Amino acid sequence: MDISSVYRIALDAMGGDHAPHATLDGACLALAKHPELYLTLVGDEARLRPLLKHHGLVGELASRTEIVHASSVVTMEDKPTSVLKDKKDSSIRVATQLVREGKADGVVSMGNTGAAMVASVMVIGTLDGVDRPCLAGVFPNMKGRPTVLLDVGANVDSKPEHVAQFALMGAVYAEEVLGIAGPRIGLLSVGEEDSKGNETTKAAAAYLREIDINFGGNAEGRDIWNGKFDVVACDGFVGNVVLKSSEALAEGIIKGLRDSINQSLRAKLGGLLAKKAMKGFMKKLDYAEYGGAPLLGVKGVSIIGHGRSDGRAVANAIRAALRACEHRVNDHIQESLHRMLPVATTSSDAR
Amino acid sequence: MDISSVYRIALDAMGGDHAPHATLDGACLALAKHPELYLTLVGDEARLRPLLKHHGLVGELASRTEIVHASSVVTMEDKPTSVLKDKKDSSIRVATQLVREGKADGVVSMGNTGAAMVASVMVIGTLDGVDRPCLAGVFPNMKGRPTVLLDVGANVDSKPEHVAQFALMGAVYAEEVLGIAGPRIGLLSVGEEDSKGNETTKAAAAYLREIDINFGGNAEGRDIWNGKFDVVACDGFVGNVVLKSSEALAEGIIKGLRDSINQSLRAKLGGLLAKKAMKGFMKKLDYAEYGGAPLLGVKGVSIIGHGRSDGRAVANAIRAALRACEHRVNDHIQESLHRMLPVATTSSDAR
Numbered sequence: 001m002d003i004s005s006v007y008r009i010a011l012d013a014m015g016g017d018h019a020p021h022a023t024l025d026g027a028c029l030a031l032a033k034h035p036e037l038y039l040t041l042v043g044d045e046a047r048l049r050p051l052l053k054h055h056g057l058v059g060e061l062a063s064r065t066e067i068v069h070a071s072s073v074v075t076m077e078d079k080p081t082s083v084l085k086d087k088k089d090s091s092i093r094v095a096t097q098l099v100r101e102g103k104a105d106g107v108v109s110m111g112n113t114g115a116a117m118v119a120s121v122m123v124i125g126t127l128d129g130v131d132r133p134c135l136a137g138v139f140p141n142m143k144g145r146p147t148v149l150l151d152v153g154a155n156v157d158s159k160p161e162h163v164a165q166f167a168l169m170g171a172v173y174a175e176e177v178l179g180i181a182g183p184r185i186g187l188l189s190v191g192e193e194d195s196k197g198n199e200t201t202k203a204a205a206a207y208l209r210e211i212d213i214n215f216g217g218n219a220e221g222r223d224i225w226n227g228k229f230d231v232v233a234c235d236g237f238v239g240n241v242v243l244k245s246s247e248a249l250a251e252g253i254i255k256g257l258r259d260s261i262n263q264s265l266r267a268k269l270g271g272l273l274a275k276k277a278m279k280g281f282m283k284k285l286d287y288a289e290y291g292g293a294p295l296l297g298v299k300g301v302s303i304i305g306h307g308r309s310d311g312r313a314v315a316n317a318i319r320a321a322l323r324a325c326e327h328r329v330n331d332h333i334q335e336s337l338h339r340m341l342p343v344a345t346t347s348s349d350a351r
Numbered sequence: 352m353d354i355s356s357v358y359r360i361a362l363d364a365m366g367g368d369h370a371p372h373a374t375l376d377g378a379c380l381a382l383a384k385h386p387e388l389y390l391t392l393v394g395d396e397a398r399l400r401p402l403l404k405h406h407g408l409v410g411e412l413a414s415r416t417e418i419v420h421a422s423s424v425v426t427m428e429d430k431p432t433s434v435l436k437d438k439k440d441s442s443i444r445v446a447t448q449l450v451r452e453g454k455a456d457g458v459v460s461m462g463n464t465g466a467a468m469v470a471s472v473m474v475i476g477t478l479d480g481v482d483r484p485c486l487a488g489v490f491p492n493m494k495g496r497p498t499v500l501l502d503v504g505a506n507v508d509s510k511p512e513h514v515a516q517f518a519l520m521g522a523v524y525a526e527e528v529l530g531i532a533g534p535r536i537g538l539l540s541v542g543e544e545d546s547k548g549n550e551t552t553k554a555a556a557a558y559l560r561e562i563d564i565n566f567g568g569n570a571e572g573r574d575i576w577n578g579k580f581d582v583v584a585c586d587g588f589v590g591n592v593v594l595k596s597s598e599a600l601a602e603g604i605i606k607g608l609r610d611s612i613n614q615s616l617r618a619k620l621g622g623l624l625a626k627k628a629m630k631g632f633m634k635k636l637d638y639a640e641y642g643g644a645p646l647l648g649v650k651g652v653s654i655i656g657h658g659r660s661d662g663r664a665v666a667n668a669i670r671a672a673l674r675a676c677e678h679r680v681n682d683h684i685q686e687s688l689h690r691m692l693p694v695a696t697t698s699s700d701a702r
Contacts, residue, residue: 142603153541156549190504190591198507198588221595225603237549238589240541244572245593246600252493252576253604253636260632267628273621274612281611285604 006036007325009301009318010095010104013043014073015111016314017307020048023110024055026314030322031061033315037322038064040104042095045069070094073111076307080114084122092116096123099300106301106321108292110309117154120295120302127330129337132158133297134166134236135304136173137243138290143227146290148174148183150233153240154295160203163187167208167215167233168336169296174230176327177294177320186219186229188238194218200235211340250285291316294324296333301325356387358676360652360669361446361455364394365424366462367665368658371399374461375406377665381673382412384666388673389415391455393446396420421445424462427658431465435473443467447474450651457652457672459643461660468505471646471653478681480688483509484648485517485587486655487524488594489641494578497641499525499534502587503594505646509586511554514538518559518566518584519687520647525581527678528645528671537570537580539589545569551586562691601636642667645675647684652676 013023020043027039041048045067052058057065070091074082083093092111096119098104107124109116113135121133134151141147148170155162167185174183187205189197194205196218208215219232224242234242261271271278291313292305301324305317324330364374371394378390392399396418403409408416421442425433434444443462447470449455458475460467464486472484485502492498499521506513518536525534538556540548545556547569559566570583575593585593612622622629642664643656652675656668675681 142599142607156541188592190507190588221592221597222599224596225599234592237541238592241539241572241585241589242592242596245575245597246572248493248573248576249597249600250604253601256493256632256635257608257629260628261625264628267625270621270624270626270628274618274625275621277611277615277618277621278608281607284607 005326006038007105007322008038008040008103009321010040010042010068010098010107011318012092012095012107012109012111012116013041013048014070014091015109015116016305016309018310019110020051021055022310023314024048024051024057025311026309026318027065028056028061029311029315030318031057031064034319034322037318039066039318040095040098041065041067042070042098043067043073043091044071068094068098074115076112078112078115080112080118083115083119090115093119093123096120096302099124099302105325106303108303108305108314108317108321110305110307110314110317113153113304116302116304117295120298124298124300124302127297127299127334129334130297131165132162133295134169135293135295136170137239137293138178139224140284140290141225141227144284145180145227146174146178147224147227147229148178148231149224149239149242150231150296151236151239152243152293153236155236157237158200158235160200161207163200163204163233163235164207164340165297165337167204167231168211168213168340169333170231170233171213172329172332172336173294173296173324176329176332177323180230182214183230184214184216184228185231185233186216186223188224188232188234189218189220192218192220204233207340254282291318291320294320299330301329356677357389358387358456358673359389359391359454360672361391361393361419361449361458362669363443363446363458363460363462363467364392364399365421365442366460366467367656367660369661370461371402372406373661374665375399375402375408376662377660377669378416379407379412380662380666381669382408382415385670385673388669390417390669391446391449392416392418393421393449394418394424394442395422419445419449425466427463429463429466431463431469434466434470441466443470444474447471447653450475450653456676457654459654459656459665459668459672461656461658461665461668464504464655467653467655468646471649475649475651475653478648478650478685480685481648482516483513484646485520486644486646487521488590488644489529490575491635491641492576492578495635496531496578497525497529498575498578498580499529499582500575500590500593501582501584501647502590503644504587504591506587508588509551511551512558514551514555514584514586515558515691516648516688518555518582519562519564519691520684521582521584522564523680523683523687524645524647524675527680527683528674531581533565534581535565535567535579536582536584537567537574539575539583539585540569540571543569543571555584558691605633642671645671650681652680
């Protein structure tokens with residue numbers, strides 16, 4: 001195999017609700033699928049090593065796997081900043097350290113999202129020209145394709161130029177990792193017309209209109225789901241609220257339907273007959289298919305998965321990290337930001 | 352009947368996708384159900400009068416119905432401000448004028464939401480002490496009860512004191528109209544902890560903590576649906592995005608499930624058997640059950656319904672207007688704001 005096409009990903013083996021079993025399952029699935037992948041499992045070595053065999057990490061797969069010990073774990077209750085203080089020895093911190101030291105190309109974690117963000121930004125550092133890294137949510141839309149919504153929670157009180165940068169970074173990710181040619185970019189707002197929006201979106205739109213990209217103007221809330229845009233940019237406050245409310249709403253609808261169906265024998269029978277078809281649709285909605293949220297704008301690749309991730313979701317997050325490395329997402333982000341830079345400078349001067 | 356318990360509502364008979372048929376159906380349903388209701392149908396008299404009989408507005412119901420002529424209609428394509436300029440003779444403008452002149456206690460419209468808001472605020476006017484009226488969305492939560500989310504689109508770039516006022520007005524509506532005793536108020540943010548949020552939410556929380564209300568701290572996106580709070584307050588930008596994205600997501604899930612089920616005979620049969628149970632659940636989700644969004648903070652009652660409203664939705668919107676009148680929502684809003692006023696003043700001084 002050509003050495004240039006080989007990548008090493010550091011996996012926070014202890015992060016997530018079902019770690020280390022889900023992370024090890026995911027490691028095995030990903031290694032089996034991607035011969036170009038080398039994995040570094042970061043976590044409690046004494047606990048991880050005996051489990052490798054049980055999770056299929058033997059033979060050739062094991063030869064592409066190594067363990068780096070980390071003595072603690074950041075829990076969901078820990079503060080994100082704990083990775084900078086009393087949990088410097090945590091699996092997520094040690095995994096990001098490997099990227100910083102050039103010992104891994106990317107890091108994947110299903111653990112505490114805030115801690116993974118802090119570790120990635122503070123330990124790996126920010127790309128030149130990026131004011132604020134942002135977290136990109138990748139959602140299935142009603143056309144059966146992905147829509148990238150960003151920022152979904154790395155920043156609040158973003159300035160217009162930050163939101164414009166989010167849009168550019170999201171477009172690079174959509175094009176390079178999700179394979180969407182010339183992704184159509186929308187700016188999340190309260191109406192289609194240019195006159196609709198708040199101070200931040202109006203100024204961000206002015207930036208985006210000046211750049212040679214496929215900017216389609218304002219997106220409305222419904223456009224996150226209908227496939228009208230491939231990339232929808234917003235401040236992390238609204239993105240985070242939409243992310244969490246949508247997840248709860250979708251789960252609530254599915255649960256409500258299931259409960260209703262289970263209330264009568266007749267409906268129950270109907271539910272059984274329709275089960276396969278409904279499952280097929282549900283799979284399309286499943287966040288696990290899209291492999292976690294990339295934290296864009298850091299030097300190196302960082303993918304943050306859902307705490308509830310199972311092995312398949314972990315494997316898909318690793319695949320996302322691999323694609324981001326292969327397609328040199330960060331190089332493209334820097335090129336893209338350079339196109340924007342003169343505009344941003346001009347606008348600042350004009351104030 | 353005791354004269355003090357009788358209310359007159361002005362209905363924009365021409366507003367909405369299915370007007371005037373849906374509005375006349377709604378008028379009939381509402382009049383039949385509420386003997387204390389008097390309705391003024393506002394719109395093209397030559398068109399409306401011949402339809403009354405067809406829609407059941409005869410006999411005693413007709414005796415509680417009058418028509419006030421309006422020669423134009425604000426369409427969905429018209430700018431909201433058209434009600435102040437070239438469409439002063441529109442049904443929504445004339446209907447709000449009736450409230451201003453004391454000829455009606457409240458107004459209900461299913462037409463152009465922006466126009467209904469502008470007409471209500473500019474023609475009827477704002478309550479003393481209210482900085483900005485706001486639009487309240489009433490959603491069914493997973494506990495089968497309503498959650499009031501506000502503002503869902505009347506304001507962007509709201510200041511902290513505005514968001515705190517929204518919370519108070521929403522609490523009054525929840526208590527007086529929806530019958531929720533001591534409603535639990537949440538402030539929409541990006542995490543439960545007080546430290547999470549943006550500049551606006553942190554300052555709004557400071558206001559709310561000082562007042563004698565049932566303030567439960569920050570709400571997350573998921574809390575709009577899980578019933579943890581009865582009232583969730585936010586700036587109109589984020590509220591509008593959540594409103595539109597949630598509507599599209601729910602519709603997309605239901606449509607996706609239906610399409611999947613229709614793809615196989617077996618699943619189709621299953622769907623038929625489970626239809627009644629699923630419909631029962633769907634009804635719980637139906638915005639039409641909750642009767643439109645009240646515009647809170649104006650002198651008089653203004654309820655703005657969904658453009659797609661059918662007769663039942665119109666009737667429920669009229670019921671909401673009636674309840675708001677009966678329970679003197681505006682008096683309670685003013686009392687509630689008085690409790691907040693000293694805090695707001697102190698905080699402004701302290702800056």
